[in-house]
Amino acid sequence: MEAIEFTDVVKTFSVNTAKGRKNQITALDNVCLQVNRGEFFTVLGPNGAGKTTTIKILASLLLPDSGKVTMCGIDILKDPYASRKLIGFGVRAERSVYWKLTGRQNLEYFGALYGMHGKTLRKAIDEVVYMVDLEARIDDYVERYSTGMKQGISLAVALLHGPEILLLDEPTTGLDPQIARNIRQLVKKLTTEKGKTVIFTTHILSEAQFFSDRVAILNHGQVVALDTPQNLIGKVAPGMSLEVNLLGVRGTVKSHLMNIPSVQEVLEGALKDDRQVFRLRCADESNTHEVIGCLLKHCDRIESIKKDKASLEDVFIKLLNQGIDNEGNPYELKN
Amino acid sequence: MNLKIDTRFVHLGAIANRVLIEKLRYPAGFCLGILAPIIIYLPFSFLARFIFSSQISPGSPNELMLRSYIFIGILVLSFFGNIMNDIGFYLLNERMHGTLLINYSILRSVNTLLRGVSIAVIGLQLLNSILLLLAGYFLLGIVFKADLLILLTVSAISVFCIGEMAVLYAYIILFANERGTIHRIFTGTIVPLLCGISFSAALLPSPLSIVSFLIPITHIATALRYALTGIGELSSVLKVNLPCLVCFVLLLFFVNQRFHDIVVTRFRTHGKWEHY
Numbered sequence: 001m002e003a004i005e006f007t008d009v010v011k012t013f014s015v016n017t018a019k020g021r022k023n024q025i026t027a028l029d030n031v032c033l034q035v036n037r038g039e040f041f042t043v044l045g046p047n048g049a050g051k052t053t054t055i056k057i058l059a060s061l062l063l064p065d066s067g068k069v070t071m072c073g074i075d076i077l078k079d080p081y082a083s084r085k086l087i088g089f090g091v092r093a094e095r096s097v098y099w100k101l102t103g104r105q106n107l108e109y110f111g112a113l114y115g116m117h118g119k120t121l122r123k124a125i126d127e128v129v130y131m132v133d134l135e136a137r138i139d140d141y142v143e144r145y146s147t148g149m150k151q152g153i154s155l156a157v158a159l160l161h162g163p164e165i166l167l168l169d170e171p172t173t174g175l176d177p178q179i180a181r182n183i184r185q186l187v188k189k190l191t192t193e194k195g196k197t198v199i200f201t202t203h204i205l206s207e208a209q210f211f212s213d214r215v216a217i218l219n220h221g222q223v224v225a226l227d228t229p230q231n232l233i234g235k236v237a238p239g240m241s242l243e244v245n246l247l248g249v250r251g252t253v254k255s256h257l258m259n260i261p262s263v264q265e266v267l268e269g270a271l272k273d274d275r276q277v278f279r280l281r282c283a284d285e286s287n288t289h290e291v292i293g294c295l296l297k298h299c300d301r302i303e304s305i306k307k308d309k310a311s312l313e314d315v316f317i318k319l320l321n322q323g324i325d326n327e328g329n330p331y332e333l334k335n
Numbered sequence: 336m337n338l339k340i341d342t343r344f345v346h347l348g349a350i351a352n353r354v355l356i357e358k359l360r361y362p363a364g365f366c367l368g369i370l371a372p373i374i375i376y377l378p379f380s381f382l383a384r385f386i387f388s389s390q391i392s393p394g395s396p397n398e399l400m401l402r403s404y405i406f407i408g409i410l411v412l413s414f415f416g417n418i419m420n421d422i423g424f425y426l427l428n429e430r431m432h433g434t435l436l437i438n439y440s441i442l443r444s445v446n447t448l449l450r451g452v453s454i455a456v457i458g459l460q461l462l463n464s465i466l467l468l469l470a471g472y473f474l475l476g477i478v479f480k481a482d483l484l485i486l487l488t489v490s491a492i493s494v495f496c497i498g499e500m501a502v503l504y505a506y507i508i509l510f511a512n513e514r515g516t517i518h519r520i521f522t523g524t525i526v527p528l529l530c531g532i533s534f535s536a537a538l539l540p541s542p543l544s545i546v547s548f549l550i551p552i553t554h555i556a557t558a559l560r561y562a563l564t565g566i567g568e569l570s571s572v573l574k575v576n577l578p579c580l581v582c583f584v585l586l587l588f589f590v591n592q593r594f595h596d597i598v599v600t601r602f603r604t605h606g607k608w609e610h611y
Contacts, residue, residue, distance in 0.1 A: 013606060056606065059440045063603045081443055089440045095433025095609070100357045112349030113441045115342055157437070 002070075003165055003197040004035040004058065009067030011053055011221075027053040028064070029221040035214075037164075038195040040188060042208040044316060045218035051201035054218070055169045058199065059089045072164065088158035090168045096154040099143040103134055103153045106142060107160060114161035128156040131186060148179035155183065159190075166190065166198045172207060180204070184211050209233075209312035217319055224319045229312050237310035237318055239264070242280040242291065248300030249276045256294050262287040275303065281314070343447055350451025351458070358459065369463050372413030373470045380405040380475060399478070403564040406471045408532040411556045413467070414460050415497055416522040421456040422449065422501035423518060427508050436608040439599075446595045449505055453498040461494070468563075480565035485572070489558040492580045496551045499587035506594040531556045551583040 011028040028050045035041045043051045056062040057069060060080035069076050076083040090096065097106045104125065111121040129138050132152035137145065142153060151171055158166060168187065172180035188211045190196040202208055208215050209229045217225040217232075225232055239262070246253075254266045257280060265281040276299075280291065295302055358365055383405055426449060429435040438448050471477040507517065527533055529543060530552040539547055547553045554576040561567035602608050 053606070056608075061436060061440060061603065061608055062606050063600075084440060087440070089437065091433070091436065096437050098353070098357065098434060099432075100360055101353065105353070105356055109349055109353045110437075110441070112352075113346055113438070115345060117345075 002034045003037045003039070003072060004033070004199070005068070005070045006031060006033040006035075006054070006058075007068040008032060009057065009069060010065045011050075011057065011062065012065055026221045028057075031067075031218075031221070031223055033216055033223065033226070035197060035199060037197055038191055039213045040191045040198045040200065040211055042212035042215045043199065043201045043218060044203075044205065044208050044215055044312075045201075046203075046320060049218040050221040051218060052169055053221075055089075055167050055199065055201055058165075058167050059087060060084060085161075086164050088161065088163035088166045090154050090158035090166065090171055092151075092154075092170055092173060097142055097150065097157060100141065102141055103129070103138040103145070103149075103156075106153060107138075107156060110157045111160050116161060124160055124162070128159045131159065132156045133182070148175050151175055151179070151183060155186070164197060166196055166200075168198065168200045170201050170203070172202060172204060180207070187211070205311065205313040205316055215312070217316060219320050225315070232315045233310050233312060237314040239281065239283045239310060240285060241308045241310060241314070242278075242282065242288075243306040243308070244278045244280070244295060245303040245305075246276050246278065246295060246299040246301070247303055248274055250298050250300075253278065253295065253298045256298060257291065260287050260290050260294065263291065281310075343443065346442055346447050347451040347454060350448055351454035354452050354455035355458075358455070368417075369459070369466060372409060372417075372463060372467055376409040376413060377470060377474060380409060399564075400566055402475055402477055403560055403566045404533060404535075406475055406477045407556055407560045407563070408527070410464060410467050410471075411530075411532055411552060411559065412522065412526060414464055415500075415526060415552060415555075416518075417460055417463070418453075418456055418497050418501050419504055419518055419522065422453055422498070423504040423508055424515075425449065425452050426505040430509070430608065430610050433609050439602075439608065444595060445599060446502070446591065449502045450498070453501065456501075457494055457498055477564065479563055481563055482565075485558075485569070486562040488577065489555075489562045489572070492577060492584060493555040493559065495584045496555065496580050496587070499584055499591060500551065502591045503587055503594065506591065506598055509598060525550070526552050529553070548579075551580060554579045554583075 009028050009031045010026070013025045013027055015023045015025055017023055031050070031054065033041075033054075043054055045051050053062060057064055058071065058076070060076050060083055063077070071083045072086055074083045074086070097103075098109070101109065107125045107128070108121065111117070111124060116124060125138075129135055132155055134149060134152050134156065137149060142150060145153065155168075155171060158168070166187065171187075172183055175183070184207050187198055187200065191198050191213070200208075200212070212229055214226065214228050215232060216223050225236065227235070254268055257263050257266045257278070262283045262285075263280055264283055267279040269277045269279075278295075282288070282291070292302075292305075358368075383401075426435065426445070429438065429448070435445070435448075439445060442448060468479070472479065504517065508514075511517070529539065529547045530536065530550055531547065532552075536544060536547045536553050536557070557567060558572050558576040558580070561569065561572045
């Protein structure tokens with residue numbers, strides 16, 4: 001059985017403009033998603049794509065206009081309270097805990113709301129505090145925590161009652177890379193070692209690429225792609241990218257490069273001391289020697305060449321530029 | 336024996352405990368809050384007593400009545416005003432800080448959150464009232480002739496009634512998105528003028544006396560005055576004030592439930608759990 005089934009979900013919001021008019025905004029447009037048990041599922045999308053709306057519907061904080069949402073077989077629209085017991089809900093750090101309380105007091109409070117008490121609660125608190133590495137500061141007031149520590153305590157609250165499903169809305173936004181990585185690793189560990197299902201929303205594409213089992217890319221409330229990161233890269237952005245640092249560039253290299261058959265895109269930027277950097281996107285590796293030859297012809301020296309496979313970022317940008325097809329259907333991946 | 340406690344009671348206890356911890360974090364502010372009614376209102380009452388004592392002979396029934404009005408006025412106004420303020424703005428603040436969203440993702444209802452807060456806030460106000468009673472006895476020379484059974488009944492119903500009024504106020508604030516005007520109008524004008532706080536509601540002209548009768552605070556003040564000082568009529572308290580208060584409590588309870596459903600449906604439809 002799937003942990004989550006999201007079937008034909010539509011959600012619109014009515015927004016008052018400054019002139020007193022009402023605008024209808026479609027946040028989700030016939031969205032269908034299935035998330036398997038124990039899966040690390042990432043919802044990607046630009047601002048306003050519908051990521052937070054998806055999470056809030058799953059947390060039964062929002063009612064969809066139409067569609068069906070089930071969580072471990074429970075219809076969350078019919079029995080929201082039952083579904084809430086299955087989830088741990090984590091939002092951005094600054095808005096999820098009481099700053100005037102200590103970390104421990106927050107955990108005791110939310111633990112009591114989850115119906116935990118006594119030894120069970122104390123043990124659970126010790127476990128989650130160890131997991132988020134807050135043992136040294138757990139008895140300090142949250143208002144004195146750094147942003148990363150606040151995010152840690154927010155995650156600890158979400159994990160406290162041992163939920164089957166974790167809903168995490170941009171938990172790494174605004175964190176420094178090290179803390180963000182620690183949080184991602186912790187969440188990944190929960191899926192691999194404890195079998196938790198994680199729905200994770202983010203803008204950070206690298207984290208989605210390396211940690212997700214599957215990724216859904218939302219744009220304008222529609223699912224434009226849904227697959228594993230590797231499959232998406234293979235289908236949507238095959239080929240490679242080259243990053244070349246050149247010294248003493250002569251003439252218009254960019255136009256010469258664009259004439260080479262496999263080169264799809266060239267971005268250029270100036271560096272210090274007559275140096276320039278070129279980023280090339282190539283459909284395949286067949287014309288690499290021509291690219292190098294062209295570069296050698298138009299510069300004094302190639303200082304460095306870095307070759308990369310396409311990333312999820314390339315997929316993301318390509319899909320968002322491509323958007324929805326003419327019939328308004330989500331982008332269909334071609335094999 | 337395996338006792339299974341309704342989770343809602345556990346939730347109420349947890350919420351009340353958290354609010355108390357938050358309030359007790361700053362002991363100086365907390366103590367000042369508890370002593371505030373004495374500091375604010377007692378100088379006025381001394382002044383009023385001094386002015387009127389030149390016109391009324393000391394120890395006469397009129398003088399006792401004057402003292403009782405001054406004292407009950409302080410008690411009811413501070414009790415009501417503080418509770419309305421603390422509970423009324425609670426939901427708005429939770430929504431602004433983002434914690435309303437997290438609480439609702441766990442709790443059955445927003446009413447549970449508000450009632451849990453009410454327990455803590457009313458508990459503190461009762462402590463406050465005990466201090467006021469002592470101040471009234473020692474400083475104003477109020478003679479308490481409390482009928483314990485009546486006092487407990489009146490206090491319990493009054494506490495429920497004011498608590499439910501505050502919950503209703505919390506929802507009205509959310510709907511109207513106002514920041515204290517209603518509170519100022521109510522505690523600054525309506526309650527002191529129409530609710531028999533500073534003078535008997537019977538002295539009001541007839542249209543206003545009807546309005547006065549429809550405000551629960553009028554009945555609370557009358558019943559409390561009788562229960563604490565013995566001024567008034569027992570039959571009137573038992574036949575009019577207490578039944579009216581019970582009706583108000585029931586009515587407010589159902590109105591609040593309705594408001595709760597409207598607010599939650601609105602938030603779940605329009606996504607307004609957070610408001611910056």
